[in-house]
Amino acid sequence: MEAKILRAPSLPRPTGTVATLHRPWLIAALVAGLVLTVLLSVGVGAVAISPVEVLAILGHSLGLTDAIDETKTVILTTIRLPRVCLGLLIGAGLAVAGAAMQGLFRNPLADPGLIGISSGASLAAVGMIVLEVTVFQKLTGLLGYYALSLVAFGGACGTALLVYRLARVAGRSVVTTMLLAGIAINALAGALTGLLTYTATDEQLRTITFWALGSLGGASWTTVLTLLPFIMVVVLGLPRLAKSLNLLALGESQAVMLGVNITGLKRRIIVLATLAVGSSVAVAGMIGFVGLVIPHLIRLVAGSDHRRVLIGSALGGAIVLTAADALARTIVAPAELPIGILTALLGTPVFLWMLINERTTT
Amino acid sequence: MLQASHVSYTIASRTLLNDVSFHARAGELLAIVGPNGAGKSTLLKLCAREMAPASGSIDVLGKPLRGYAGEQLALFRGMLHQQNTLTFPFRVGELVLMGRYPHYGAYPAAADYAIAEAALDTVGMRPFSNRIVSTLSGGEQQRVQLARVLAQIWDVPDGLLLLDEPTTGLDLLHQHQLLDVARQMARRGYAVVAVLHDLNMAAQYADQILMLRNGRREAYGTPRTVLTAPLVERVFGLPVQLLDNPCHHCPLIVPIPIFQPAFSHYSSNT
Numbered sequence: 001m002e003a004k005i006l007r008a009p010s011l012p013r014p015t016g017t018v019a020t021l022h023r024p025w026l027i028a029a030l031v032a033g034l035v036l037t038v039l040l041s042v043g044v045g046a047v048a049i050s051p052v053e054v055l056a057i058l059g060h061s062l063g064l065t066d067a068i069d070e071t072k073t074v075i076l077t078t079i080r081l082p083r084v085c086l087g088l089l090i091g092a093g094l095a096v097a098g099a100a101m102q103g104l105f106r107n108p109l110a111d112p113g114l115i116g117i118s119s120g121a122s123l124a125a126v127g128m129i130v131l132e133v134t135v136f137q138k139l140t141g142l143l144g145y146y147a148l149s150l151v152a153f154g155g156a157c158g159t160a161l162l163v164y165r166l167a168r169v170a171g172r173s174v175v176t177t178m179l180l181a182g183i184a185i186n187a188l189a190g191a192l193t194g195l196l197t198y199t200a201t202d203e204q205l206r207t208i209t210f211w212a213l214g215s216l217g218g219a220s221w222t223t224v225l226t227l228l229p230f231i232m233v234v235v236l237g238l239p240r241l242a243k244s245l246n247l248l249a250l251g252e253s254q255a256v257m258l259g260v261n262i263t264g265l266k267r268r269i270i271v272l273a274t275l276a277v278g279s280s281v282a283v284a285g286m287i288g289f290v291g292l293v294i295p296h297l298i299r300l301v302a303g304s305d306h307r308r309v310l311i312g313s314a315l316g317g318a319i320v321l322t323a324a325d326a327l328a329r330t331i332v333a334p335a336e337l338p339i340g341i342l343t344a345l346l347g348t349p350v351f352l353w354m355l356i357n358e359r360t361t362t
Numbered sequence: 363m364l365q366a367s368h369v370s371y372t373i374a375s376r377t378l379l380n381d382v383s384f385h386a387r388a389g390e391l392l393a394i395v396g397p398n399g400a401g402k403s404t405l406l407k408l409c410a411r412e413m414a415p416a417s418g419s420i421d422v423l424g425k426p427l428r429g430y431a432g433e434q435l436a437l438f439r440g441m442l443h444q445q446n447t448l449t450f451p452f453r454v455g456e457l458v459l460m461g462r463y464p465h466y467g468a469y470p471a472a473a474d475y476a477i478a479e480a481a482l483d484t485v486g487m488r489p490f491s492n493r494i495v496s497t498l499s500g501g502e503q504q505r506v507q508l509a510r511v512l513a514q515i516w517d518v519p520d521g522l523l524l525l526d527e528p529t530t531g532l533d534l535l536h537q538h539q540l541l542d543v544a545r546q547m548a549r550r551g552y553a554v555v556a557v558l559h560d561l562n563m564a565a566q567y568a569d570q571i572l573m574l575r576n577g578r579r580e581a582y583g584t585p586r587t588v589l590t591a592p593l594v595e596r597v598f599g600l601p602v603q604l605l606d607n608p609c610h611h612c613p614l615i616v617p618i619p620i621f622q623p624a625f626s627h628y629s630s631n632t
Contacts (some may be wrong), residue, residue: 014475017491018455018482106449243463249449250460253412258514259436259464304450 022303030315037319038088041326042080046333049076083219086227087322090216090284091294093231093276095317098291099298099309100238103245104269105175108299111292112277115182115270116159119189121281122212123196124155129207130196146226148211149282156278159185164270175252175266213338214285216325223283230279234272235314241268242306249304287340289347290317296354363388363553364409364522369418371404371577378404379577381418384570386553388520391545393558393568397598400574402557403444406526409555410441423520436464440511441524446503448495454506455491458482461513473517481513482506484543486536500531508540512547521552528556529563541567565589565612573597589613 043049049057049072057073059065094112102110112118128151163185167178197208244265247255252262280287298312321339324346328337364386371379379401386392386409394402407413409420411427420427422439440461448457458481462474482488485505495503508528515521525544529537541556545567548554558564564571564585571588573581575597581588591604600617607614 011473011476011480014472014479016475017488018459018475018478022453103450108450246452246456246460247463249452250457251443251445251447254441254443254446256412256432257410257436257439257441258460259433261432299450303456304452305456 023301026298026302026312027308027315030312030319034088034315034319034322037322037326038084041087041322042076042084044326044330045075045080047072047075049080078221082221082224083216083325084322085224086216086219086283087325088318089224089227089231090280090287091290091317091319091321092235092314093227093280093317094287094290094321095294095313096235096238096310097273097276098317099295099306099313100241100245100269101273101291102295103248103306103309104266105179106249108296109292112273113186113288113291114179115163115273116185116189117156117274117277118281118286119186119193120159120162121152121156121278122286123189123193124158125152125211125282125285126193126196126200126208127151127155129204129211130200149226151282153278153282156281157274159189160270160274160278164267210338211285212340214287214340214343215328215336215338216284217336218283227279227283230275234276237272238269239307239310241265242310245269245306245310246304285338285340287321287343289343289351290321293347293351293354294320297350300354363423363520364555365421366405366409367419367421369405369408369415369420371401371408371413372416377577379408379415382572382574382577382579383418384572384579384582386522386555386570388551388553389548390569391548391554391556391567392570392572393556393564394572394574395558395561395564396574396580399576401577402574403526404577405574406441406524406555406557409522410439410524411435412441422522433464436514438515438518438520439522439524440515442508442511442526442528444526444530446507448503451494451496453491454482454487454493454495454498457495457506458491458509458513461510464514477516478509478513481509481516484512485509486539501533501536504528504531505536505540508543512543515552519551521547521550523547523552523554525554525556527559529558529560537563561589561594561615562607565615566607566610585612589615 039051039054042054043051053068053072054076056065056068057076060068060073061077097112101112101114102108104110105114125148128148163178163181166181166185167174197205200208244255244260247258247260248262248265250258256262277291294316295309295313298309298316302308302312321343324342325339328339328342331337366385367383369379369382370377382401382405384392394405396402404413408415409427411430414428422430455478458478459470459474461481462470462478466474479488479491482491485508487502487505487509490498490502490506495506498506511523515523523544528540528544532540541563544554544556548569556568558568568585570583571581571585572579573588573593580597581593589604591602594600594602594615603616603618605614605616
């Protein structure tokens with residue numbers, strides 16, 4: 001034994017050939033883009049507020065500058081700002097959850113909807129709108145406007161949990177089974193939602209339709225503060241799993257060899273994604289494509305390392321949803337376009353372009 | 363280093379391994395050989411703790427394998443799988459650095475980069491470190507995956523390196539380079555266990571050979587004692603002749619062709 005060389009040969013200093021941070025400016029650019037988007041989108045609307053005025057008003061509220069136009073101050077702080085903050089939170093939450101789901105399913109086309117989060121929320125919300133059951137009415141009396149959000153969130157968590165449970169075979173959750181269970185539960189929830197919609201009155205139908213199309217119209221500081229802890233937990237929590245998600249891209253057995261606790265990882269990702277998507281759907285209804293397209297775009301620019309994909313997606317999602325909402329409330333002013341329509345309208349061509357591009361390059 | 367005693371593995375009432383014992387010593391390359399379906403990969407997976415044996419025990423460094431935490435094993439046990447896929451378009455450098463993940467927290471240290479580079483040098487893939495992995499050929503991808511596994515256990519004193527048919531998809535030069543790397547790792551004090559198909563390569567590179575058939579241990583020992591004409595013929599069902607390898611100090615196995623009409627040898631039992 002003594003004769004053996006038990007030490008690795010000494011290492012030269014790294015030359016930097018492996019130290020590749022692809023396009024390191026991306027995160028900084030996204031942060032700058034986010035600040036710019038916020039400044040511009042709080043300014044657009046029936047009463048235009050220039051970015052300079054926005055900064056002046058914000059400065060005044062911190063006691064730094066003199067007061068300016070009272071009306072604009074009120075519009076900015078009670079209407080525009082909470083709405084932009086809400087868009088920011090929801091965009092960040094949806095995109096980061098989408099990125100994590102794609103990592104978990106090891107499929108760049110995965111989406112939180114796959115495990116039934118959205119369809120469960122929808123079923124619960126439609127059920128509440130249509131059924132007018134005593135429980136729901138009591139809940140509405142108790143919580144008022146927020147009852148619908150709470151029920152939708154409950155529906156989202158319920159279906160995600162059900163899908164996760166169904167996919168547990170002998171103590172292990174199998175990702176492909178989870179996908180299939182998700183498809184089945186999605187179909188079931190869709191059918192039940194359809195059945196409820198079929199029995200709905202005209203007025204209920206209108207409520208359902210608008211809920212399903214998504215809107216940030218219900219924004220207030222209360223909704224923002226309610227949503228904030230959910231999204232913060234997810235936006236701070238998911239990037240901590242980035243290294244494990246990278247290893248998962250190698251395959252489950254390979255990830256285990258590198259010390260990843262697969263069961264724990266799956267559970268955490270599903271809980272966090274459900275929190276983000278469930279709470280977002282509950283507050284703003286169905287907003288499609290953000291969770292699918294944004295992570296994909298970030299990957300195109302920043303590479304596949306989840307440490308950057310997750311953070312980049314959160315920032316990118318915040319930018320896109322904030323901008324889309326600014327557009328949604330201005331292009332058909334004084335009316336408002338449901339934001340879900342806009343994200344799908346803009347997202348689909350981008351997504352198709354990505355698909356075609358991918359086919360031609362690989 | 364790794365001691366397997368009376369290991370059996372059963373799945374759905376099919377016995378894949380039956381009472382197999384062996385000892386992979388530090389400083390040695392152990393080759394597991396045998397016909398298809400003999401249980402070679404299953405045995406390797408048990409050693410990696412991807413699965414747990416139905417009976418028998420596996421000890422690593424004198425401690426039961428099941429007593430280790432996953433993170434703990436990841437520090438010194440590396441395994442190259444037979445099939446390697448990569449879902450997202452990672453770069454070669456990023457992939458090899460993944461082997462260092464168990465060793466660092468948020469950010470890799472200079473040593474981690476140095477190890478990744480050295481591992482890539484070892485498999486001759488350093489110039490490719492900026493390429494997207496999926497754009498490489500199958501053999502190149504296999505070499506990059508080996509670099510990842512080497513990087514994982516590069517600087518630990520008692521490493522355990524498990525290789526499941528590592529030469530699959532490699533050209534002649536790189537098959538030999540790979541086994542040479544495996545032997546060098548063994549000389550550095552690691553225990554290396556490799557599932558191999560080519561008996562001549564096993565004869566040339568292995569210190570010990572474990573021969574399996576139908577989940578049972580048929581022979582275990584040095585290449586000279588294990589690779590005998592009657593045994594190889596019995597285990598593989600193919601008559602062979604043993605020569606002395608003129609270039610290396612090991613036996614050379616030459617299959618004796620079976621002259622029979624086409625297709626009939628599939629049913630015969632010679």
